[in-house]
Amino acid sequence: MTTSERTSGMHWVYFSKLYATKFQAGCLAKRMEQDGWIYGHNEPAEVEVYRSRKGRYGVRFIP
Numbered sequence: 001m002t003t004s005e006r007t008s009g010m011h012w013v014y015f016s017k018l019y020a021t022k023f024q025a026g027c028l029a030k031r032m033e034q035d036g037w038i039y040g041h042n043e044p045a046e047v048e049v050y051r052s053r054k055g056r057y058g059v060r061f062i063p
Helices: 005-009 020-041
Strands: 048-053 055-062
Touching: 020 048, 020 055
Parallel strands: none
Antiparallel strands: 048 055
């Protein structure tokens, strides 16, 4: 299954906080991926670090 097939009909959920560095946002993204495995929650289908128009970094995911 390709990414476009998996994400069709699904929408991105944006985490509310923006970070100054890509590293900080990347740490949150990794934690979101790993928390499901550690705590038994459903893992997000996809997690991504994005850059806002003002140059800060955020995390978005598809549940």
